[in-house]
């Protein structure tokens with residue numbers, strides 16, 4: 247039996263019968279504003295606080311200062327963990343290693359991301375988002391090669407990864423390129439649901455290899471304590 251890693255989102259850990267399998271790569275898909283970044287950050291901060299695990303958040307879409315400012319209202323956010331280097335927040339769009347990677351090649355990006363993860367010694371990793379990397383690769387062929395190679399390399403690294411994919415709103419779609427879900431060991435889908443003019447957020451665990459989990463749709467609420475889930479339909 248593979249050891250499982252608690253995400254820190256109580257109800258999600260219950261749905262997963264203990265958490266995400268250690269060493270796996272999880273695709274977290276959702277449209278804008280569905281809570282992807284907050285979920286991934288909560289996973290990192292929980293690991294650092296409760297288990298002294300190093301977490302690294304690799305951003306490809308938002309600057310570091312903005313990411314930190316958005317974290318401040320949440321109780322799980324602890325600036326001391328960043329000061330102590332337990333949580334590293336990296337905006338790699340500003341990283342000289344990426345800027346010098348001209349032209350951007352699949353192997354160049356993969357090597358860079360792998361070495362950042364390896365050097366950080368992180369047990370928990372978040373890549374926010376792979377869609378942003380894919381947008382900078384020119385052809386569909388390169389994008390597919392990048393996604394397959396990423397899955398392969400993450401499998402060799404000694405960490406558990408949540409990689410984020412931005413999908414269009416109101417569509418039952420796991421990924422942009424239709425291949426991300428196959429390389430991932432698990433897929434968590436965040437969606438929105440319109441109800442009387444209000445947009446309700448939902449979460450569904452679509453797959454989690456090696457885990458007997460529920461596929462029940464959950465209503466997702468963002469509170470100052472982080473993400474809270476409750477079943478959308480009582481069974």
Ligand SMILES: Nc1ncnc2c1ncn2[C@@H]1O[C@H](COP(=O)(O)OP(=O)(O)OP(=O)(O)O)[C@@H](O)[C@H]1O
Pocket residue numbers: 276277278279280281282283284285319320412468469470
């Ligand atoms: N302090 C807060 N309390 C409650 N809800 C919040 C708070 N801060 C942000 N939110 C809600 O969370 C949403 C953003 O969540 P998050 O950044 O995780 O979404 P995302 O899926 O990563 O979006 P994007 O695709 O734009 O990156 C905001 O649109 C807002 O509705």
Ligand SMILES: [Mg+2]
Pocket residue numbers: 282283284374
């Ligand atoms: Mg985000």
